[in-house]
Amino acid sequence: MSFLKLNNLTRRFGGLVAVNDLSFEIAEGKVTGLIGPNGSGKSTTINLISGVLPVTSGSVEFMGHRITGKSPHAISRMGIARTYQQIRVFESLTALENVQVARAGMYRSGLADVLLNTGKLKREESRERDKARELLELVGLGKKGDEMPRNLPYGFRRCLEIARALALEPKLLLLDEPAAGMNRDEFMAVTDLILRLRKTGLSVLLVEHTMEFVETCVDHVVVLNFGQKLAEGTFHQIEQDPRVIEAYLGKEEL
Amino acid sequence: MLSLVIQNAVAGSAIGLLYGLIGLGVVLFFQTTNLMNFAHISSAMLGAYLCYTYTVMWKLPFALAIVMAVMSVALYGLLLKRFVYAPLAKRKGGRLEFIIATLMLSVFLLNAVIVVWGGVPLPFQGLFGSDRFPIFLGNVVIQYHSLFVLAYITVFVIALQYFFTRTMTGKSLRAVAQNPRAARLMGINVDRMLNLSFMLSTGVTALAGILLIPVYFVSLDLGSGIIGVKGFACAVMGGMKRPYQALLGGVLIGLAENFVVLFVSSTYRDVITFLFLIIFLVLRKQAEA
Amino acid sequence: MERFKKVIPLLAVALFLVIPLVDDNQYHVYMLNRALINCMVATGLVALTGFAGQMSLGHAAFYGIGAYATALLTVRVGFPVWLGIISAGAICLLVGMVLSLPSFKVSGFYLSLVTISFGNIVWMLIVNWHSLTRGPLGFPGIPSITLGTQPLSRVGFFYVSAVVLGLMTLALYRLSRSYIGRGMKAMSDDEQATETAGIDTKRMKVLVFSLSALYGGIAGGLYAHLSNFLSPESFVFSESANFVAMAVVGGLRSIYGGVVGGLVVTIIPELLRVKGWEIYYLMGSSLAILLLVIMLPSGIAPAVQNVYNRLGARLGIGGSGSGSNGNGSGNGSAAAVRGDSKSGGR
Incomplete structure (x- = not known):
């Protein structure tokens, strides 16, 4: 039984395919990073897992239960919590x-x-x-x-x-760009927090642009491009993958 | 039977176009402000009463009276912006506060009309051929009023289309509706456009009110919630942003009403209309999600 | 000193409760009773709109359903009055549950259109369903509330209503301080984030719609037994608007908003009912309410509370303000500016 498993997940917006036949698994107790160029479907994936957006096809399994089609609060109560790209506090x-x-x-x-x-x-x-x-x-x-x-x-x-x-x-924490828009001190504080959470054995799936952040916090990386999985591995494997470099071509690492 | 159906189709389309015209006013307002004016329908009432005053009491020619009534109501639209919208916006009043303020405004205007003109419906004979014998086409009876409405609205739509696509002001207004920030950067005076949309919205509704006189007389019914909600319904059917679809929505509502009366019941006409509106609103959102 | 701060509001309530004992003008007492009943509906709207963020412009429907329900049950079925009022509340609670269903799909303006339509449907049923309501002829002969065998006087009715309103306000107060109330306020801020915080917003909506419908129904039931006669025009759309106006004028986000607004909006027109000025009084009162909304969009109750707190601080009376709205002073607000643009991008 895998911890979290995405099976051929697809989401269309009108004619646009934001997430296209995406499958991957994440392991319990690890911090997994979801990276990719702008518009590659990272946030949409988070929204599909947390149930905020309905899927077009495919499914998500969490600890052996199919959670696709459940309402967001039910998914949250099953142990998947999330934050938003644009901070949404009350x-x-x-x-x-x-x-x-x-x-x-x-x-x-x-x-x-x-x-x-x-x-x-x-x-x-x-x-x-x-x-x-x-x-x-x-x-x-x-x-x-x-x-x-x-x-x-x-x-x-x-x-x-x-x-x-x-x-x-939660058993799994979804973080959508937790370090975006932060100054240096704030950035360090959030990095430190996530490292502390990792020590407690919490599983995390996070979307992030800042490579420094990914390098320090993440055990395993999944790279998306055009809504599909491009590559998967440790940060250092990903860093040298020619397909990943090509997808990021022209983009300076921060 | 067929002749009855045709007859109702014509009458329904005519009254529906007028609901649609009210809805068009709602759209013109919503486009620029993102708000709903719950005193919207009061403009129709004001238009009708002013038109009555100009024609019957001041003895002005009818065509001039219409223009003057529409202009006067448009002027009231400016006051609405200056004394209700602007102060509320300054104090960061939200949508609900605007709704309540305009609702109270509509109660105020209703009572003001009672004070000035009295509460009894005023007869306004001979308007739009309403006293003339209807036209017979075989078994089909067509009221002159329907033809007048059709003619007025056609002229109006052509003028509006010309305004929006050919004049600089109209184009600027559309730009503001689509993206106020970008419009401001392009050097369009957004505040002036806001003034204009308040005037257009109230003026258009006043015209609808005048054209509705043969159906409702010059009465407080014209400022009532029932017609107002039908106007909102048209705007919603037009997606709140597309003026001409609001007109089309109006025609659909008008037709539905007439056929409900024809085939089901006249007592429960509005009950059924409102039930349809609820169902429509709920399903519409579902389709978007 | 902290105790002194609590004394003044209690004193105000006590003074209000003495009015019917001092003023023996029956019309004044009747209007006070009407005001208390309006306060109940407005308090329900504070819960629904102010706390849970769901708009209703059709609450006159619950008021009407409650009134006609108890009228029918007491006159035609022979229920005792108290059971009639409770049944009225229960029926409205069920109808409120049904009306909460559209709110799963629509919100904001569209929800207000749904509720207006609902209100209009109920009103048209009241007008046209002659066998049940006698339509525009009105429904006569509704019994008064009795105490033992004696019909309750208007002063007695005042105290009964005051107790009911007090209980309603207490319930809302407890709700708002609890985890349920926090969930409601969160829902009105951001529905999606509330869902992902593990709260079933649909259940929350059913709860708050039925609660405010219950308040409306009980108010309507009391009104039927106060006036002994019902006619459809008490339940038209403009009454719904008036109820919402009360909640807004009083302060949508304040627990006491419904009470303050209900009293103010009911009393204003009566104050303007000066001899020789009768035709202007409705015009004047709607203008007064319009001005109140424009000048004080967040309502009278929070404004009074603010002034009161500031006065208290100046006089050196317990400046801690532990339980108040917690309007944190503006430190660190400059740094927060960057983060305050919130729009649900994907």
């Missing part, structure tokens, strides 16, 4: 509340408990609040719990989004 909630939102699945209290404000609910609320604080601490936002996201610097917003994803206690 702007009207505090940082702490942002993380708490994703803990909703951990509650045993129902609507009646909420309306009657039972002890059970209070216990769970305080337990989950502590858990959320812990997660903020983990991503380096320990003191920012009461801030509104709009008052946080860009890098912190990204970390907040990662904390929210981690609140689902």
Whole structure:
């Protein structure tokens, strides 16, 4: 049984084939990088796995279960969490509340408990609040719990989004360009965070343009071009692959 | 039976074109602002009442009265932008706030009309041949009103098409509708175009209101939610961005209504229309996703 | 000092609750009752639109269904009044569930068109279904609420409604502080991100639509037994718009928005009902509400809270503001500018 397996995944937008008959597997406990030129279908692949976009054909299997066609929240609860290319935090909630939102699945209290404000609910609320604080601490936002996201610097917003994803206690974390648009300090902070997560044994699939980032964080690389798999291997194998070099031709490595 | 069908098809298309004209006004507004004006239908009511005042009370020739009524309502469109849209935009009011503000505006205008003209429908005889004997083609009865509507709308569409494709202002307006940022970079005065679209949208709707007089009289019904929602429905059927498809959507709604009355029930005509609208709205989104 | 801060709102509520004991003008008490009923519908809309981000311009339909349901059940079936009102609420809850279905597919303007259509359909059914509603003739002879064997006075009705509204507000307060309320607010910010945070947004929509329909239905039920007579024009589209206006004027995102807005929007026209000015009062009141929306798009309740907090801070009263809206001061906002463009590219 493989951890995550894509079987002939295809997605069309009108006449455009964004992902074309794509198949690959990722291994548990590893950080896998998904790279490729602009428009090669990396983000679309993430969207298909997380269920945000319906597939045109093909399927995704996660730990032996077919997850294609399930709604995004069901996929999230099965243990696949994600972040977005353009950061999408909840702007009207505090940082702490942002993380708490994703803990909703951990509650045993129902609507009646909420309306009657039972002890059970209070216990769970305080337990989950502590858990959320812990997660903020983990991503380096320990003191920012009461801030509104709009008052946080860009890098912190990204970390907040990662904390929210981690609140689902995922088995697999999908990161769509986690280091995009960051300054040097922010970049180092995110790299460090992902390395720490890798140490805990969390499996990660990430899309990234920054080669330095891929080199330091990633165990295994899958290269896409025009929605198809072009090559696969360790970073150093990929780096020397003539097909990959050709696909990136003219593109300066960052 | 066949003659009844033809008769209803003609009458349905005519009234549908008028719904469509209202929808076209909605599209012209949405194109540039990305907002829906829930006081939109009030423009139709204002147009009809002003036209009544200019003709019956001031005794102006009818053609002049139409032009003056449309112009007056377009001027009101400017006020709408200046005193409702602009202040709300400045305070970062969202779409919902704009909806509520314009809804309140429509209540205000309705009550203002009651104060100025009274609440009773005003008869406006002889408009668009409504008092003339209808035309008989074999068994088919065709109202003069339908022909007038067809003629007015044809002229109007030609003029609009000319404006959008041949004049600099029309082209700029389309550019703003498609991409305001790019239009601004190209040196188009976006704010002026916004003014223009407020005027066009309200003016077009006023014209529709005047042409609807033979059906609804000069009455508060013209400012009611029911016709307004049908106008929105046309705009939605036109994808909110395509003016002429809104006209087509109007024709479809008009035809559907007339045939529901013919074959099903006149009491529940609007119930069925609204049911169709709900189903359409839900399915439309599905098709897009 | 922190306690002092809590005393003033309680004092305001207490003062309000004393009004019917001091003012024995029956019409005033009747209008206060109407205001409380409106507050209930508006509170439901605060939950639906303000917290969960779902627009409804058809809430007069729930108000109407609730009113006619209890009227029919008490007059024709012989239910006791309290059971009639509860049934009205339950029926609306079910209808609300059904109305939540379109919201799975449409949102924003399109949802508002769906709800307008729904409202119009219900209204036209009320007008045309004569055997059930007597249509435009109106539905007479609805019993009043009784206390033991005595019919409840208007003052008594005031306190019953105040308790019901209090319970509704408390329920909304608890909901908003819980994981469910956080999920709702998240959904109104970004539906897709809420889904990928593991929340079933469809269930959330069913819940919030049925809750606000329940509020509308109970309000409608109370209205039927307050006025003892129903006619279709109480349930037209403009009433739906009025309910939403209440929620907006009060403050969509504030728990007390519905209460504040319901009172203000019901009382404004009454204040303008000056002798010799009758024909202008509706015009004046709609203009007043229009101005309120334009000047204070986020509503009265948050504005009052702001002023109150600022006054408190100036007087040195507990500046911590622990439970308030948490309008974090603008430190670090310059750095955040880069990150605030959010558009769902793929």
